[in-house]
């Protein structure tokens with residue numbers, strides 16, 4: 001009997017396509033196949049098989065079954081769940097799930113081996129090469145280096161047949177973890193938390209824990225213990241650790257390696273494509289037991305995932321904003337449910353969503369309230385800028401400057417935090433008052449002095465700084481308004497000419513290697529003052545860092561979105577937590593114009609619970625997350641008239657549903673980006689409402705003009 005094969009393709013298509021199964025191919029669910037779409041052949045996944053033919057419209061046959069491990073059924077189930085959650089096409093998350101397959105396999109490597117045949121002319125150099133070669137396999141360059149000879153000597157031996165060349169598959173880096181290795185004992189509160197996690201793991205089923213511990217309390221030690229339990233009780237079980245930022249992966253990888261004597265697999269954009277390919281396959285085969293990665297690792301084809309850890313679970317970087325829009329922390333909980341796994345959400349400043357679930361008993365709430373050992377939490381003080389303003393053209397108040405001087409005097413380190421890249425956020429022409437804007441975009445150009453360029457942080461546009469104003473042609477008329485990290489660095493150098501000052505931002509540390517170099521230099525005491533954006537706010541341990549100065553603590557409060565206060569609290573608490581990690585007490589000074597703001601008062605008092613209670617009450621009164629659901633619908637197109645007409649149609653088509661409010665269409669703060677006019681709706685729904693169902697029904701009622709793009713963002717994090 002011929003069969004019809006449904007194949008999901010990694011594209012934004014509404015559903016799987018049907019093909020004919022060629023005779024003798026014997027496909028199964030999850031198989032990776034090559035299927036024709038128009039003139040192209042695409043890699044896709046078999047999601048359905050049924051008897052039959054295409055009827056009077058013959059189906060195209062599947063071209064080939066690819067020699068790849070099939071996508072596990074639970075991974076496929078997760079892909080479909082994620083698409084429903086995001087109100088998007090299932091091909092979008094599928095593309096993420098099979099992205100590892102796009103990369104080429106690593107090429108076989110050339111290795112040399114001694115054949116045992118003696119060289120015709122046994123010079124001392126040649127003899128040394130053969131001695132070093134022994135019975136092993138060597139890369140040519142390495143062999144020459146080890147023997148202290150030129151590459152010509154090695155080549156001569158190869159030509160003569162004393163050495164031979166072999167092609168070998170590169171060694172796979174997925175050694176099994178050793179759970180028996182010695183490790184430091186847990187302190188009593190860590191042990192209590194780990195015991196609860198171990199009991200959850202032993203119960204074998206879906207369960208969620210919120211590991212809520214102050215910075216330095218040893219959350220990592222606790223989840224390593226949970227990982228050890230999972231790995232030792234089941235020889236096939238796999239562990240996934242998600243981190244918000246690539247710069248953090250190295251530290252966590254090191255700790256896993258120390259604990260289990262084997263390198264975990266790594267998964268993020270910095271991993272070379274051939275390596276990604278073998279990692280994908282090792283995760284699918286179950287050979288890779290521990291994966292440490294960025295949010296996209298959530299889509300890997302785990303054979304038997306039993307423990308998921310989401311570290312720094314509150315972090316906004318878990319939200320992917322373009323392409324397939326998702327919040328990895330929330331999807332991780334869904335994935336754990338599908339896999340019947342335990343999931344641990346760890347943070348010193350958990351999200352309100354997770355705290356709410358913990359308060360309601362849906363998540364086990366494990367609290368670690370003290371730092372490990374003798375380390376103390378830093379003391380937090382507010383520098384009231386109304387009373388102690390910086391001098392004109394400066395950004396560091398006398399209070400902070402004095403504290404820096406004391407710290408440097410003692411031979412300790414300072415971190416100045418400002419979440420703003422570049423030199424100045426705004427450039428203004430003094431002659432005509434014009435602010436320099438990004439072309440076709442509602443966003444100011446940011447001045448970067450290192451590169452001498454003006455950069456749009458929204459679109460990435462950049463240009464050299466002109467010497468004349470493009471509007472009034474006045475020469476050298478620009479002034480830089482406000483500070484970025486480069487400008488604070490300049491001031492720190494001016495005030496402390498003997499100090500070693502460095503900047504840590506995505507400009508100075510664009511990739512994992514340069515970030516690691518800066519982190520190591522800071523940890524080794526080679527930097528006295530580190531001026532940093534949030535790239536340095538997270539996770540790192542700097543033993544000699546005792547002063548954190550927050551240049552503009554109010555910055556995050558000004559934007560005014562749903563999570564402004566929460567995010568500011570989390571970021572500032574995390575940054576402050578960098579200070580005084582070891583035996584030296586630390587302190588943090590927050591410069592603010594609003595010392596009476598609830599966020600500042602809570603930070604000063606170290607009263608997280610108080611802050612959370614106020615913020616929860618406000619969210620509850622407004623029916624906002626976690627008490628209600630939220631989605632944004634963003635419409636964009638090049639022709640303002642077409643966009644306007646469409647949003648009016650869309651507004652008229654909104655289904656009437658009790659418990660759902662539709663706000664808009666409104667102009668978002670950036671209503672023009674790259675020449676596209678943007679409009680936005682916000683949808684708020686009560687918790688018991690099927691928000692995705694509502695959004696799907698709404699979208700089905702309109703026809704989107706071909707020049708317009710409509711994007712649904714469930715649980716939006718940015719409101720531009």
Ligand code: ADP
Nearest residue numbers: 184185186187214215216217218219220221372
């Ligand atoms: P967190 O992730 O909660 O900020 P970490 O797990 O990084 O904390 O621990 C902070 C520091 O204390 C690390 O240097 C860690 O090695 C050390 N530490 C934590 N717990 C222990 C323990 N039980 N024994 C020895 N050192 C520990």
